[in-house]
Amino acid sequence: MKRLRLALVMLLSLTFLSGCIPMRNNRLWLETRLGRSAEKVYPTKNLYELFDKFPKGFTIIVMDSYKKDGIYMYRKIWLYGSPEKKRIEGYVSLRKEDDLVEHVNLVYSQNGKLSAENSNYSDELLPYKEFLFQKLTLNKKVLSKLKLISKSYSWVSGYGDIEYGIKDKDINKFLHLDKDEEVTMSINTEDSVVSDSGFFLPISFSENELESWHKETIIGGQEGKNDD
Structure with missing residues (x-):
């Protein structure tokens, strides 16, 4: 009798797990969890608003990759919101493949302006003074209406x-594209994005078959790794 009960418990457990595993690769499930995370920061007009959402601090990492004269260029903006100083500062760097071309320190003021401490820098180093997550509205409802290209989720990892596939005038203007051009928007569904244990939201925008891409990552509650 005990063996029969044990077998029934194991069978019910396997049935439950087999039902939950594919569920997490379901569009509705993914968009419900991702939408809840995205609407927390999309949009954020003034970066100082993030202190209300992440009182323990936050990190913003914005990266670009593109080709110039057949050579890959990489731009990185790294900003940290210090909970002790209530100050947002960091840097922007530009690399030509592995070689550093330019680097300046940045400060974001409470009135919503991003500026460099050194005025001697090129337009290529800092071509924009605000980010897409300050303009775009993303939530479950918005995501559900977009054209789905692909989805995947591994319950193991x-x-x-x-x-x-998205056509948005603000995205295309930001990326200097024609207003009718379609852009691929990718959201990485890592554990801390789709769970309640942390906040790590990376969203990338790419075109021309990944010839160029723009990625914005917001990390809440800690200082993200500064590895420039």
Whole structure:
């Protein structure tokens, strides 16, 4: 009798797990969790608003990759919101493949302006003074209406991604594209994005078959790794 009960418990457990595993690769499930995370920061007009959402601090990492004269260029903006200083500062760097071309320190003021401490820098180093997450509205409802390209989720590793085809005037203007050009928006579904244990939201925008891409990552509650 005990063996029969044990077998029934194991059978019910396997049935429950087999039902939950594919569920996490379901569009509705992914968008419900991702939408809840995205709407927390999309949009954020003034970066100082993030102190209300992440009182323990936050990190913003914005990266660009593009080709110039056949050579890959990489731009990185790294900003940290210090909970002790109530100050947002960091840097922007530009690399030509592995070689550093330019680097200046940045400060974001409470009145919403991003500026460099040194005025001697090129337009290529800092071509924009605000980010897409300050302009775009993203939530479950918005995501559900986008054209789905692909989705995946691994219950073993907790990693996955969901990709959309999107035409948006603000995105295209930001990326200097024609207003009718479609961009691929990718959201990485890591554990801390789709769980309640942390906040780590990376969203990338790419075009021309990944010839160029723009990625914005917001990390809440800690200082993100500064490895420039």
